Amino acid sequence: MGSKFGYRISYSPHGILVEHFILSNNTQKIAIESTTAALNSPAIVHIENFDIRDITSIINSDTLFASGIINGEFTVSEWDKKLPAFTGHLEVAHFFLKQQPVGTITFTADKKDDQSINATVNLTDNGNDLKVKGNYYSITAHNSLMPPLTLLD
Numbered sequence: 001m002g003s004k005f006g007y008r009i010s011y012s013p014h015g016i017l018v019e020h021f022i023l024s025n026n027t028q029k030i031a032i033e034s035t036t037a038a039l040n041s042p043a044i045v046h047i048e049n050f051d052i053r054d055i056t057s058i059i060n061s062d063t064l065f066a067s068g069i070i071n072g073e074f075t076v077s078e079w080d081k082k083l084p085a086f087t088g089h090l091e092v093a094h095f096f097l098k099q100q101p102v103g104t105i106t107f108t109a110d111k112k113d114d115q116s117i118n119a120t121v122n123l124t125d126n127g128n129d130l131k132v133k134g135n136y137y138s139i140t141a142h143n144s145l146m147p148p149l150t151l152l153d
Contacts, residue, residue: 015039016079028054042077047090068095074109083138085111103128115139 009032010017017039021032029048034041053067074088092105103125110118116135123130 010039012039016043017041018043025054040079042075042085044073044075045088046073047071052092064096064099066095066097068092068105072107078111081114083111083114083117086117087111101126 007020007022008018009021010019016034017037018032018034019037023030027049028051029046030050031046031048032043034043047070050070051067052070053064056065056067059065070090070092072088072090074086074090076084076086078085087110089106089108091107095102095105103123106120106122106124108120112118112135116137118135119133121130121132
């Protein structure tokens with residue numbers, strides 16, 4: 001897919017199209033690409049070695065609020081629906097919050113139907129072993145995440 005103008009994101013009342021959109025700095029990269037040249041075709045988002053410290057240091061330059069390295073890939077499709085399809089995974093490795101080690105956070109999501117997305121979040125390392133599974137429902141009064149809660153020893 002190519003544009004004579006190079007990289008771009010096109011948005012109109014008829015849809016969205018992403019062509020070769022890449023933000024990079026050294027080994028950090030966020031890349032977004034529609035799978036075809038048609039409006040509203042699925043877009044693949046690829047995140048590689050993205051240090052969230054770069055964002056959190058802008059918010060508060062005196063004290064580091066959070067840091068960690070994000071890697072993952074997800075696909076967004078069905079742009080014309082109230083709840084677009086979101087399928088993929090993200091990992092935040094070496095996550096620190098207020099300079100305290102938290103661990104590794106993994107997130108997976110998959111659109112179940114037109115009203116809900118299945119999601120799983122895991123927190124491991126540094127003595128943590130937490131898993132939360134649930135569904136995000138777009139049709140409830142407050143667009144809520146309703147996970148069943150299971151506590152492990």
